[in-house]
Amino acid sequence: METLQSLTGTEDILPKPQWVGQDVKVADISTWQRVEAAAREIFHRAAYREIRTPIFEQTALFERGIGEATDVVGKEMYTFKDRSDRSLTLRPEGTAGVVRAFIQQSLYAQGGVQRLWYTGPMFRYERPQKGRQRQFHQVGVEVLGSRDPRADVEVLALATDLLQTLGLRNLTFYLNSVGNPEDRARYREALVAYLTPYKDQLDPDSQDRLSRNPLRILDSKDEKTQAIAEDAPSILDYLGDDSRRHFDSVQQQLTDLGIAFELNPRLVRGLDYYTHTAFEIQSSDLGAQATVCGGGRYDGLVKELGGPDTPAVGWAIGLERLTLLLETLHPATAPKVDLYVVSRGEKAESNGLLLAQKLRGAGFAVELDLSAAAFGKQFKRADRSGAAACLILGDAEAENGTVQLKWLQSGEQSELAQADLLADVEGLRERLRAARGE
RNA sequence: GCGAGCGUAGCCAAGUGGUUAAGGCAGUGGAUUGUGGUUCCACCAUUCGAGGGUUCGAGUCCCUUCGUUCGCCCCA
Numbered sequence: 001m002e003t004l005q006s007l008t009g010t011e012d013i014l015p016k017p018q019w020v021g022q023d024v025k026v027a028d029i030s031t032w033q034r035v036e037a038a039a040r041e042i043f044h045r046a047a048y049r050e051i052r053t054p055i056f057e058q059t060a061l062f063e064r065g066i067g068e069a070t071d072v073v074g075k076e077m078y079t080f081k082d083r084s085d086r087s088l089t090l091r092p093e094g095t096a097g098v099v100r101a102f103i104q105q106s107l108y109a110q111g112g113v114q115r116l117w118y119t120g121p122m123f124r125y126e127r128p129q130k131g132r133q134r135q136f137h138q139v140g141v142e143v144l145g146s147r148d149p150r151a152d153v154e155v156l157a158l159a160t161d162l163l164q165t166l167g168l169r170n171l172t173f174y175l176n177s178v179g180n181p182e183d184r185a186r187y188r189e190a191l192v193a194y195l196t197p198y199k200d201q202l203d204p205d206s207q208d209r210l211s212r213n214p215l216r217i218l219d220s221k222d223e224k225t226q227a228i229a230e231d232a233p234s235i236l237d238y239l240g241d242d243s244r245r246h247f248d249s250v251q252q253q254l255t256d257l258g259i260a261f262e263l264n265p266r267l268v269r270g271l272d273y274y275t276h277t278a279f280e281i282q283s284s285d286l287g288a289q290a291t292v293c294g295g296g297r298y299d300g301l302v303k304e305l306g307g308p309d310t311p312a313v314g315w316a317i318g319l320e321r322l323t324l325l326l327e328t329l330h331p332a333t334a335p336k337v338d339l340y341v342v343s344r345g346e347k348a349e350s351n352g353l354l355l356a357q358k359l360r361g362a363g364f365a366v367e368l369d370l371s372a373a374a375f376g377k378q379f380k381r382a383d384r385s386g387a388a389a390c391l392i393l394g395d396a397e398a399e400n401g402t403v404q405l406k407w408l409q410s411g412e413q414s415e416l417a418q419a420d421l422l423a424d425v426e427g428l429r430e431r432l433r434a435a436r437g438e
Numbered sequence: 439g440c441g442a443g444c445g446u447a448g449c450c451a452a453g454u455g456g457u458u459a460a461g462g463c464a465g466u467g468g469a470u471u472g473u474g475g476u477u478c479c480a481c482c483a484u485u486c487g488a489g490g491g492u493u494c495g496a497g498u499c500c501c502u503u504c505g506u507u508c509g510c511c512c513c514a
Contacts, residue, residue, distance in 0.1 A: 005487090005505065017448090017464090071512050075439070093514080122514080127439085129508060138514055205511070221510080270513055280514095287508075294514060318514025344472070379474035394472055408474070 009126070009134025016334040018384055028332040031323045036119065038165050039139050046158055048115040048141055053097035055121060059087040065096035065305055067272025069212065076124040078134075090123035093271070094140045094316055095298070096305075102144055103307035113151070114144040119319075131289035131321040140295075140316035144302065147311040149249035152277045152297060153257065155313050156250075159281060159293050160259050162317070168325055170284045171292065173260065176267040177247040178215075178278050179239045181300070187238035188214055198228045218266035234265040246276055273298040277313065283325055292325070293317045336386035337365045338432055341393070342378040348398040355391065355403065355418060362425040364432075383408060388435040407435055 006012065013027045043050070059079050066073050078090040091097055098116060101107070107114050119139040126132060141158055143151045156173075163171060178184055191214050199207055203222035210217065218229050239247060254261055261279075269278045278296035286292070295315025302310035339359060343352035349372070356368045367385050369378045375392075382390040392404035392413075403421060406413040421428065 008505070076512075124513075126512070127510090128506085129510095132513075136514065140514090216512095288510085289513070291514060316514055321514060342473085374470080375472050376470060376474070381474085383474045390474090392473075396472085404473090406473075411474085413473080 007134070009128040009132075011133060011135075016332045018334045018386065027323065028327070030332045030335070031326050031330075032319065035139070035166065035319060035322055035326065039117070039119065039162055042158060042162050042165065043117045043141065046115070046154065048117045048158075051098060051101065051116045051118050052120070053094075053101050053118070054091075056088045056090050057097055057100065059089040061096050061100055061305070062089050062092060065099065065273065065301060066093065070271055072124065072270065076126055078123045078125055092124045093122055094118050094120070094138055095142060095271075095273070095301070095314060098142050098314075099144075099302055099305055099307070099312070102310075103302065103305060108145065108302075108308050108310060113146045115141070116144070117141045129289065130287040131318070131324055133320055137319040138316040139319060140314060142312060142314035144312045145310055146313075147299070149246050149253065152246075152250045152313050153253040155295070155315060156254065156279065157257055157259060159295075159315055159317065163281065163292070163322075166322070166326060167329055168283070168292075168322075169329075171281055172262055172284070173279065173281050174264040174267050175251070175254075175261040175277070175279045176235070176264050177239060177243060177250075177276050178235060178268070178274055178296070179243040180275055183239050183243050184215075184235070187233070187235045190233045190238065191215065191217075194232050195228070201225075201228060215268045216270075219268055229266065232266075236263075236265050243276060250277055269294065269296060273301040273304070275299045279315070283321070285325055285328070286321055289321065291318070292321050334386065337367045338388060339364055339366045340382035340385045340387035340390040341366060341368045342375060342382055342390050343369065343393040344372065344375055344378070345393075345395045345398065348393040348395060351398045351418075352391070352393045355393070358422055359425075362422070364425075364428075388432050407431075409435060 011027055013029050013032060016028050016030060040050075059077070062077060063073055068074070072092050077092055080088060082088050098118060102114065102116075117140065119137065121135050121137050123135055125134060128134060141155055143155055160173065179187070192210065195202070195210060195214065195217065199210060201224055202210070202217065203220060203225050206217045206220050206222065206225045215235075217225060218232065220226060220229065236247075251261075251263075267278055267280060269280075274296045276297040276299065279294070280291045281293040282290040283292050284290070293315055295313070297311070297313040299311040302308065302312060339356075341352045341356045343349045352368060356366045359366045367387065369381060371378065371381075375394075379390070387408065389405060389407050392406060397403050397415075401418050402415050403418050404413055404415050405421070
């Protein structure tokens with residue numbers, strides 16, 4: 001028998017089962033909802049507005065935006081031909097699409113600064129491991145149209161606010177400046193000059209990178225390579241005056257805001273579009289894929305993609321990594337319902353449905369037992385639903401227009417007219433709060 | 439793309455070539471056909487991810503494949 005399975009590197013996110021023992025192995029939705037709610041709130045407070053862009057775009061957008069030489073474009077994209085033979089790609093990151101929309105929809109024509117945030121699935125064809133999926137999710141922000149170092153700092157503060165609000169610990173915030181393209185070219189030359197004599201002692205990957213992408217050698221995990229990189233020239237010594245001033249200002253203001261960071265001149269980001277500020281927030285609790293949040297400034301990208309010369313800065317947080325950290329911090333709980341409706345007998349059953357609808361209309365969370373099982377069975381389920389109280393309808397109640405209201409914790413039960421119950425929803429709300437100990 | 443490990447029920451698992459695949463949790467039915475959380479009883483894998491091979495005999499050994507875990511590369 002061949003059963004259909006989800007593809008490698010994709011996962012289902014399920015609601016938490018109602019009680020322990022009903023364990024499932026997959027991710028839990030409540031953690032995701034908590035992250036999304038916190039992000040919305042924090043973005044709203046800083047005047048960022050949500051943008052949604054398509055999940056697939058023309059392949060050329062990513063090739064030009066992210067850089068043909070990067071690993072993401074070179075070997076990780078989900079690229080395919082559609083029925084009219086166009087080359088499409090499932091987005092591997094969020095920035096390129098946002099910038100494309102910014103240009104295509106002429107958002108620059110609105111003047112001033114665009115503060116945007118987004119969330120959604122991204123796709124990269126890689127081997128899955130801890131904190132890495134082929135379909136993964138990011139939440140990110142982009143500020144377009146400001147060169148001011150305060151924009152860098154605002155965006156950084158947003159990231160730390162969000163992570164802090166969620167209660168994350170053991171995070172380190174690494175900061176660097178990769179300067180402007182001219183600074184970087186001068187530095188690259190100096191770095192190659194320093195490394196070339198050691199070429200034979202570098203690990204094979206790094207030897208390869210010496211000509212292609214020497215900056216990446218700096219954060220190699222190979223011990224010998226690291227020892228050599230230890231004494232390599234620092235990019236911070238190659239920043240021009242403007243870059244220097246910008247970076248100094250960012251650092252000063254981060255300090256003023258009380259945001260702790262660690263300068264890491266060897267931090268290099270994998271996408272070509274970064275300029276000036278580059279940063280990563282890493283967790284020591286994640287294994288090899290430690291980066292929770294990554295981003296920086298990308299002053300050249302908008303122009304590169306055919307828009308007006310527009311400076312920009314942003315970041316993205318990996319939600320799988322974030323929820324991984326949160327799940328160990330606060331275990332998920334099953335959502336509980338307020339009331340559980342138990343009924344038996346044809347008339348009582350439709351009466352129960354009607355009553356449930358009315359109570360839902362009044363704002364209560366109500367679960368209706370759909371079985372025609374014995375009351376005993378239905379009570380068992382009422383208990384497990386986590387409801388504070390259940391409403392019981394049998395032939396007698398349906399006949400008289402009454403209902404039994406039973407509090408599951410105390411066992412206290414009383415009969416009242418359905419009309420009275422509905423007339424005093426505030427009273428019921430109050431008793432529910434009390435029953436939950438609120 | 440490369441390396442290593444692992445797949446026995448919804449979950450946790452015992453089993454290590456000899457015939458009937460332990461046990462626990464969860465689930466279903468009953469004791470209890472208008473009152474739950476406890477308890478007791480019964481049921482719950484013709485089959486060990488899938489396919490092929492070796493063998494008198496395979497959950498156990500081999501191959502392929504799919505899934506999964508951790509790492510490399512790279513990144514969120």
